[in-house]
Amino acid sequence: MSERSLVTLEDVAQAAGVSPATVSRVLNNTAAVRADMRERVLAAATSLAYTPNSHAQALARATSQVVGVICHDIGDPYFAGIIRGVMRMASEHDLHVTLGSTFGDQEREIAYVGMMRGQRARAILLIGSGFEDAAWQEAMGRELDRYVATGGRVTAVSRHRGLHVDAVLPQNRTGAAELARAMVELGHREFAVLSGPATLTTAADRLAGFRDGLARAGIELRPDQVVEGAFNRDGGYAAATELIRRGLRATCLFAATDLMAVGVLAALRNHGLSVPDDVSLTGFDDIPLVQDLTPPLTTVALPLEEVGRRAMAMALRRGTTTRNRVERVQGRVVLRASTAPPPPSGRP
Amino acid sequence: MSERSLVTLEDVAQAAGVSPATVSRVLNNTAAVRADMRERVLAAATSLAYTPNSHAQALARATSQVVGVICHDIGDPYFAGIIRGVMRMASEHDLHVTLGSTFGDQEREIAYVGMMRGQRARAILLIGSGFEDAAWQEAMGRELDRYVATGGRVTAVSRHRGLHVDAVLPQNRTGAAELARAMVELGHREFAVLSGPATLTTAADRLAGFRDGLARAGIELRPDQVVEGAFNRDGGYAAATELIRRGLRATCLFAATDLMAVGVLAALRNHGLSVPDDVSLTGFDDIPLVQDLTPPLTTVALPLEEVGRRAMAMALRRGTTTRNRVERVQGRVVLRASTAPPPPSGRP
DNA sequence: CTGAAAGCGCTTACAG
């Protein structure tokens, strides 16, 4: 069988004895067609197993079914969870999702937008926080503006400073503040934070929120009790190790993401520290499985799938004004066994 | 700014004062072009921020950059891990990955293939086991044959009975057999299996392999000590609960996937059983985080990212013969603290 | 080395 044996609209038309225009109308239900022709077209299309060439359709219609989804790392349960929601929504709307995973490379993120512009994606979803980097914001902003100028829609999940796009915003700051308050209510007074890269807005927001919450109780976070690490398990492990090296002067630790918290837990254990007996530990996100850790992790639960669904829904719904739309998604503090009142000694 | 203000090849040609053909040649490096024209074209393309319409290219070239990737559930760390590898490879080769997540719906899997055929995807990756279902195999086989007949390449990860496609095959059967042997060596004689849906080849293979391994030691698996559950955490929980209800006559449990094992662990704990003191527990896959459970999980480690990379590589490399190619990927038994010699009593 | 022209597979005014 030859490689170019694709069945075309033309083939269906010939088989059915009608014009290509008629086939198109029947298949797209775009105009009334006499019943018998309709039948013949449908029969021919079925028997030839005809599938329209979506590229030809995109070209002729000047609009495609493609939606671009860009995330930092598809292997991270946080992104996988959100994209799960995106996929649910996409399949309900018969959209073609093109996936981009940047692996933290800012350049690649911009390149993906260009690629999706080339695909004439009807919408682009930016999943995951932006970078606090002026040059990147400049370049990314230009690239997105070009895309938007040609009718594209962009929805971001998490805050992207410097980019004027619609957004679904997990309330990182208030979530972290509430978590801090809950920990203060448990009796803690000395805290340390295992934070993410300062260049990520999500990391910055969570740290700021945690500070807010403590401040309201008159508690300050000492600079040497904040350690940065990569937004993953090993980043948490490394940051916790560094914190211990500096001298752990806290009864409660806040890891900026659950994934980091898992690494922190391992590091604490390897240093002979028990959670929560020696020190309490909290995370953020509530990814699957952290409820199955020992002890189960106290965290701020974000409805990840819901976030994905809403981002996709927002991108599909054209705005009525030119103002950027924003939907806030609250996190919910979930207290589990990884946190407890501080030990009587006050310090491990 | 009007919506149809996309910059076209034609615009670049006019700006540069050359023909569209020349622009195409310069941009694609597809023929020598006089240096000065070349410069002008490049300058014009840059200043207009021109990005070729990939649909028009796909149409004119009769081949696209699209690769379709279909998995059962993008939210499952097993698939997310494999797809992570796929994305790495894809970005190195400038491919556009279209993602499909079936959520276990067989129909939808077939529909995705059709959609990707419509996109003229140059390859389709089927990630995740096939179904032991004659009707599905029939329909899926037809759909894939149509795709292959038009020059498409299909690579499956895991066994797909009834489909003649290239495949990367995690050695589920031998991996499970080796795991069984390792457990026998630890001293276990009484086993139970929390298996996945019998309709999934992966579940069937792992169960069969575990039986193989036991058989070699002259040990049989009693039918009532095999319980099926969904391939996820809650499936493991439910299956373990059922097993306990039936009477746990085993000192070692094998959950068909790590995700199930997490649920099993929770169920055991809720029934006051300790791992590994009362009963040993093993999984399969070695997804991230199971090494951080308490106790860390003994499992059969599969190099997930590597599997994804190889599947993509195989799809890109045209076969020299018409015979289907197969690459086997060995799992490696990783002993962790969730397994130990059986308790002296022999039974919990 | 360069351009005019045909063609990729659709859709959609435009006539009838």
Place this chain on the structure above:
DNA sequence: CTGAAAGCGCTTACAG
């Protein structure tokens, strides 16, 4: 209701 024709934005023989 139906068809012939133009057009979507590229690429690529074909001439020159």
